[in-house]
Amino acid sequence: MSSLSFVDDMADIQRLVAQCHDQAVRRGSVLEIMQPQTGEKFLEVGCGGGFYAYEVARCVGPTGRMCAIDYSADQIATAERNCVDMEWVECRVGEASELPYENDTFDTVYGIQVFEYIEQLDAALREVRRVLRPGGRCFILSTDWRTAVWHSHHEKRMQRILSAWETHSSTLDLPALLGVKLRNVGLVPLRQTPMSFLNRSYHRNSFSYWAARVIRSFVEGKHEIGSEEAEAWLNEFELLEQQQAYFFCLTSVLTEAIKNVR
Numbered sequence: 001m002s003s004l005s006f007v008d009d010m011a012d013i014q015r016l017v018a019q020c021h022d023q024a025v026r027r028g029s030v031l032e033i034m035q036p037q038t039g040e041k042f043l044e045v046g047c048g049g050g051f052y053a054y055e056v057a058r059c060v061g062p063t064g065r066m067c068a069i070d071y072s073a074d075q076i077a078t079a080e081r082n083c084v085d086m087e088w089v090e091c092r093v094g095e096a097s098e099l100p101y102e103n104d105t106f107d108t109v110y111g112i113q114v115f116e117y118i119e120q121l122d123a124a125l126r127e128v129r130r131v132l133r134p135g136g137r138c139f140i141l142s143t144d145w146r147t148a149v150w151h152s153h154h155e156k157r158m159q160r161i162l163s164a165w166e167t168h169s170s171t172l173d174l175p176a177l178l179g180v181k182l183r184n185v186g187l188v189p190l191r192q193t194p195m196s197f198l199n200r201s202y203h204r205n206s207f208s209y210w211a212a213r214v215i216r217s218f219v220e221g222k223h224e225i226g227s228e229e230a231e232a233w234l235n236e237f238e239l240l241e242q243q244q245a246y247f248f249c250l251t252s253v254l255t256e257a258i259k260n261v262r
């Protein structure tokens with residue numbers, strides 16, 4: 001299991017991250033690439049609070065099927081609440097490396113910011129291939145946090161915090177590794193699309209405002225970072241905002257692959 005927790009307080013912050021304006025725009029971009037069609041069957045792995053599942057379910061409609069799994073019961077409870085009006089949505093607690101579905105079931109399987117946290121990554125990718133129908137596609141959005149450019153007057157402190165944060169995911173360099181890993185399980189990579197968040201101000205609608213809170217809570221006690229240092233790191237962003245000097249940029253990669261018809 002990844003050392004980043006997705007339950008209790010962290011589940012609450014994760015939901016706030018998912019609901020900010022940047023993430024709403026990101027969901028639109030991902031849906032534009034995935035192109036869910038009426039009547040299709042989709043599976044989301046690691047659905048969190050179900051914000052993507054909700055949008056995809058509206059596209060596939062009642063003649064389609066939207067399945068969403070997550071190993072956190074907290075997250076599944078929220079996903080169920082979000083999608084309660086659509087009976088073609090099925091949310092269940094489940095583990096990515098043991099998907100509770102038949103072979104060749106889905107037109108599309110996708111995972112957004114989840115595969116980098118899965119310890120049994122190769123097993124999870126084999127499961128994606130197994131439950132996809134021949135000709136079906138998978139989409140994996142993942143982030144290598146070493147792409148982060150986060151302005152600070154305290155460069156060394158910023159580096160210490162980001163180094164501690166890098167340990168939150170079990171496969172930091174997933175965007176670079178996925179091509180080979182997908183081929184190894186019998187999926188054919190098609191294209192990779194970079195997607196960036198760029199925040200020039202620090203407010204509740206921006207991704208980095210919430211990411212900073214997740215990071216502050218994660219890094220405290222790691223790499224000899226105490227609560228004072230973590231708090232001072234977080235507080236600097238308000239100051240930079242007042243000086244109109246706030247800057248954050250992070251690039252994620254959406255990887256698409258297909259299960260070839262034999």
Ligand SMILES: C[S@@+](CC[C@H](N)C(=O)[O-])C[C@H]1O[C@@H](n2cnc3c(N)ncnc32)[C@H](O)[C@@H]1O
Pocket residue numbers: 006014018045046047048049050051052069070071072075094095096097111112113114117118119
């Ligand atoms: C960063 S959150 C992303 C949630 C959602 N995909 C989104 O973008 O809003 C990662 C999610 O993956 C789930 N997760 C992590 N490892 C998992 C695993 N091995 N099996 C199932 N779910 C997992 C976590 O519980 C969490 O809800």
